[in-house]
Amino acid sequence: xxxxxxxxxxxxxxxxxxxxxxxxxxxxxxxxxxxxxxxxxxxxxxxxxxxxxxxxxxxxxxxxxxxxxxxxxxxxxxxxxxxxxxxxxxxxxxxxxxxxxxxxxxxxxxxxxxxxxxxxxxxxxxxxxxxxxxxxxxxxxxxxxxxxxxxxxxxxxxxxxxxxxxxxxxxxxxxxxxxxxxxxxxxxxxxxxxxxxxxxxxxxxxxxxxxxxxxxxxxxxxxxxxxxxxxxxxxxxxxxxxxxxxxxxxxxxxxxxxxxxxxxxxxxxxxxxxxxxxxxxxxxxxxxxxxxxxxxxxxxxxxxxxxxxxxxxxxxxxxxxxxxxxxxxxxxxxxxxxxxxxxxxxxxxxxxxxxxxxxxxxxxxxxxxxxxxxxxxxxxxxxxxxxxxxxxxxxxxxxxxxxxxxxxxxxxxxxxxxxxxxxxxxxxxxxxxxxxxxxxxxxxxxxxxxxxxxxxxxx
Amino acid sequence: xxxxxxxxxxxxxxxxxxxxxxxxxxxxxxxxxxxxxxxxxxxxxxxxxxxxxxxxxxxxxxxxxxxxxxxxxxxxxxxxxxxxxxxxxxxxxxxxxxxxxxxxxxxxxxxxxxxxxxxxxxxxxxxxxxxxxxxxxxxxxxxxxxxxxxxxxxxxxxxxxxxxxxxxxxxxxxxxxxxxxxxxxxxxxxxxxxxxxxxxxxxxxxxxxxxxxxxxxxxxxxxxxxxxxxxxxxxxxxxxxxxxxxxxxxxxxxxxxxxxxxxxxxxxxxxxxxxxxxxxxxxxxxxxxxxxxxxxxxxxxxxxxxxxxxxxxxxxxxxxxxxxxxxxxxxxxxxxxxxxxxxxxxxxxxxxxxxxxxxxxxxxxxxxxxxxxxxxxxxxxxxxxxxxxxxxxxxxxxxxxxxxxx
Ligand SMILES: Cc1ncc(COP(=O)(O)O)c(C=O)c1O
Numbered sequence: 001x002x003x004x005x006x007x008x009x010x011x012x013x014x015x016x017x018x019x020x021x022x023x024x025x026x027x028x029x030x031x032x033x034x035x036x037x038x039x040x041x042x043x044x045x046x047x048x049x050x051x052x053x054x055x056x057x058x059x060x061x062x063x064x065x066x067x068x069x070x071x072x073x074x075x076x077x078x079x080x081x082x083x084x085x086x087x088x089x090x091x092x093x094x095x096x097x098x099x100x101x102x103x104x105x106x107x108x109x110x111x112x113x114x115x116x117x118x119x120x121x122x123x124x125x126x127x128x129x130x131x132x133x134x135x136x137x138x139x140x141x142x143x144x145x146x147x148x149x150x151x152x153x154x155x156x157x158x159x160x161x162x163x164x165x166x167x168x169x170x171x172x173x174x175x176x177x178x179x180x181x182x183x184x185x186x187x188x189x190x191x192x193x194x195x196x197x198x199x200x201x202x203x204x205x206x207x208x209x210x211x212x213x214x215x216x217x218x219x220x221x222x223x224x225x226x227x228x229x230x231x232x233x234x235x236x237x238x239x240x241x242x243x244x245x246x247x248x249x250x251x252x253x254x255x256x257x258x259x260x261x262x263x264x265x266x267x268x269x270x271x272x273x274x275x276x277x278x279x280x281x282x283x284x285x286x287x288x289x290x291x292x293x294x295x296x297x298x299x300x301x302x303x304x305x306x307x308x309x310x311x312x313x314x315x316x317x318x319x320x321x322x323x324x325x326x327x328x329x330x331x332x333x334x335x336x337x338x339x340x341x342x343x344x345x346x347x348x349x350x351x352x353x354x355x356x357x358x359x360x361x362x363x364x365x366x367x368x369x370x371x372x373x374x375x376x377x378x379x380x381x382x383x384x385x386x387x388x389x390x391x392x393x394x395x396x397x398x399x400x401x402x403x404x405x406x407x408x409x410x411x412x413x414x415x416x417x418x419x420x421x422x423x424x425x426x427x428x429x430x431x432x433x434x435x436x437x438x439x440x441x442x443x444x445x446x447x448x449x450x451x452x453x454x455x456x457x458x459x
Numbered sequence: 460x461x462x463x464x465x466x467x468x469x470x471x472x473x474x475x476x477x478x479x480x481x482x483x484x485x486x487x488x489x490x491x492x493x494x495x496x497x498x499x500x501x502x503x504x505x506x507x508x509x510x511x512x513x514x515x516x517x518x519x520x521x522x523x524x525x526x527x528x529x530x531x532x533x534x535x536x537x538x539x540x541x542x543x544x545x546x547x548x549x550x551x552x553x554x555x556x557x558x559x560x561x562x563x564x565x566x567x568x569x570x571x572x573x574x575x576x577x578x579x580x581x582x583x584x585x586x587x588x589x590x591x592x593x594x595x596x597x598x599x600x601x602x603x604x605x606x607x608x609x610x611x612x613x614x615x616x617x618x619x620x621x622x623x624x625x626x627x628x629x630x631x632x633x634x635x636x637x638x639x640x641x642x643x644x645x646x647x648x649x650x651x652x653x654x655x656x657x658x659x660x661x662x663x664x665x666x667x668x669x670x671x672x673x674x675x676x677x678x679x680x681x682x683x684x685x686x687x688x689x690x691x692x693x694x695x696x697x698x699x700x701x702x703x704x705x706x707x708x709x710x711x712x713x714x715x716x717x718x719x720x721x722x723x724x725x726x727x728x729x730x731x732x733x734x735x736x737x738x739x740x741x742x743x744x745x746x747x748x749x750x751x752x753x754x755x756x757x758x759x760x761x762x763x764x765x766x767x768x769x770x771x772x773x774x775x776x777x778x779x780x781x782x783x784x785x786x787x788x789x790x791x792x793x794x795x796x797x798x799x800x801x802x803x804x805x806x807x808x809x810x811x812x813x814x815x816x817x818x819x820x821x822x823x824x825x826x827x828x829x830x831x832x833x834x835x836x837x838x839x840x841x842x843x844x845x846x847x848x849x850x851x852x853x854x855x856x857x858x859x860x861x862x863x864x865x
Contacts, residue, residue, distance in 0.1 A: 026736060026739055026756075031604065035634055036633055040727060057490070062479050063488065090463075094463050095656065096659075099791075100783065101845075102840050103840075105845060116861040126860065133705075134704065167702060268476075271661075290659065297847060304848075314551040323522065324520075325519045
């Protein structure tokens with residue numbers, strides 16, 4: 001009852017105006033046998049102080065105060081304070097979808113800026129207003145390629161985020177689109193000769209990730225050359241947006257499916273994040289999701305509107321390019337503010353810091369364990385192979401308030417005792433030294449995994 | 460718009476909640492998992508269903524997940540089906556979703572009361588129909604009074620009843636879909652459970668199901684382990700698969716749970732009652748001024764048409780634009796499709812009586828203007844920084860990004 005502005009007298013007066021005696025009469029259309037005549041069995045009403053207390057308690061049970069080396073599709077970067085100040089304004093927070101353009105110019109202009117900056121960063125010509133996340137953006141980008149090529153099968157790199165691959169499989173399987181998986185070579189990058197053999201005249205597109213799941217940067221130009229030779233499309237997924245500050249954007253791609261979480265979006269246990277699709281102008285009519293365009297009002301003044309809606313479900317229904325309606329608008333605004341705050345120079349500097357921290361960490365690790373794919377160019381992640389099971393190592397690290405790299409066993413058993421480590425600008429040198437020291441110590445006194453206190457780590 | 464409680468925003472930003480990594484060990488994720496569990500339990504109780512997945516990122520994504528579950532279920536019965544029935548009043552996401560999971564869409568017409576035409580349903584129902592996607596209350600704000608018959612007709616031929624729960628704000632605490640025969644449904648946390656609309660997102664579209672559909676839920680599924688701690692189960696051989704990376708829009712779960720806690724059972728019920736009361740108050744206030752195409756009782760939203768005003772050349776969009784000058788955010792225009800020139804008004808529980816009175820007054824005043832000076836309405840809005848924007852030009856020659864001057 002906390003959020004209800006009406007007094008009992010108001011309710012009384014309103015009922016009277018309608019010509020009813022009791023509020024129950026309003027629910028008369030519901031067959032009596034289904035009406036609930038008891039309270040819902042949910043927690044009783046809590047005071048605001050109790051609610052705050054409840055969530056503080058949960059927070060304490062949730063890894064507060066750990067140093068983390070986890071990346072793998074969700075990255076810990078600094079979030080400028082102004083992001084939350086701005087998105088907390090009711091005009092952005094509560095605002096409805098900007099269908100009424102004349103009173104939504106703020107929201108619309110910010111989306112237009114978002115689309116512009118995503119284009120600048122990716123080297124594409126158009127970007128949409130957002131998708132649910134990087135995984136669904138990748139799946140939708142693939143379906144877009146299927147529509148554009150009128151072919152049905154898809155080649156996907158094994159070095160694509162494994163959960164993105166799972167999502168794609170869900171979307172594709174039920175539409176009867178055959179998927180084949182292209183393996184990676186000894187350098188952790190797509191094995192080009194093997195991969196070309198997987199492309200057939202029925203291949204609509206090839207989906208790769210760069211930097212890939214192991215943090216290695218793919219040779220997008222060479223891959224695009226092969227893909228295009230077979231008249232298929234190249235879809236590139238980018239999970240670590242900060243890489244675009246220094247890595248050449250995959251401009252040879254036909255469609256880019258991105259996760260922009262790194263740009264000012266909290267880790268938040270996996271969501272909400274911000275997917276986005278960018279592509280060439282000539283493909284825009286097959287693009288899913290909302291688009292904002294520039295136009296003029298009756299006096300010729302510049303303004304913005306939602307546009308090309310004939311692609312979308314509310315107009316085209318079963319013939320729409322996608323069923324997406326609600327997207328991630330407020331999160332896209334966080335991304336927009338982040339990009340604006342950092343700017344061209346700041347983003348490059350940020351990316352350089354990530355590179356430097358990662359280079360230092362990988363270098364130090366290689367003195368004590370094996371860093372896989374070391375010869376390939378990388379951004380801010382690298383794979384460390386150890387004698388000991390990474391779950392056992394991580395279990396020990398936890399005792400020192402350190403969360404170690406992401407164990408790869410479940411998804412890549414062929415890599416043995418390997419884990420994916422990530423460093424960002426927030427990782428301190430002393431944290432790296434501590435973690436490397438602990439891993440090295442573990443490695444010196446390897447016990448068998450069975451003896452070790454192995455904890456099943458969330459995977 | 461529904462109020463977005465600021466305490467929700469505060470608790471979503473508590474350190475261990477805002478900064479939890481999705482892959483941090485389960486041992487140090489118990490707080491997050493407890494939030495998932497408690498919210499799941501609340502939503503299961505509110506819907507009267509048996510199990511739930513929180514993974515889908517929005518309503519439409521929930522629809523896709525729900526229909527994939529329907530598909531997997533029929534497949535397991537050894538009888539895959541081809542069609543999904545969708546009422547002509549349905550939201551566009553319903554047919555778009557059916558197409559995405561490779562079902563043929565068959566339209567189902569509404570009767571003169573704005574409800575599913577039972578005779579038509581009986582005639583169209585066959586063993587080729589996988590499910591009926593029903594919105595209840597539907598997009599006219601009308602509760603499907605013959606819901607038990609609808610469910611029976613479907614179930615008799617082995618079909619499933621899918622409920623689009625976008626309009627649960629009309630039902631919470633008063634009636635539970637699980638009790639009236641629904642097999643699978645989605646919720647919109649951004650519509651019913653006060654998570655911010657944010658100018659178009661993020662959403663969250665949990666899918667609740669009956670027991671027999673449980674094996675097909677997306678993986679992973681939350682579970683309580685033998686040592687009493689919480690964790691995820693990945694080994695789900697019959698699962699439809701994963702629909703999103705990680706576990707869903709977790710930040711929205713935090714907010715929805717805080718909303719449920721702030722209300723409690725009595726608060727949620729009162730919220731529903733107020734939402735329905737507000738819509739009916741508007742209906743009463745504007746009946747006679749605007750055409751009411753369906754006189755069937757109204758739940759949480761009321762749909763008028765511009766029939767009277769159209770005679771003066773003024774359409775629903777013009778009235779909407781004029782409403783801006785009166786200081787109101789316009790209602791939904793031109794939807795549902797079965798009402799030509801629709802004015803769909805959903806006040807929610809968050810508006811006070813004073814605000815409702817002002818709104819009714821504004822709408823009446825606009826109706827008068829339509830008669831006396833329609834041009835003022837046709838030229839509206841007059842009070843905004845930009846006047847009416849040229850949407851046709853925007854679509855004809857799309858400018859979708861800024862470019863530096865050459
Ligand atoms: C009745 C109905 N169904 C489905 C949806 C789709 O939900 P979402 O926008 O969250 O995808 C909406 C809202 O947009 C709706 O009103």
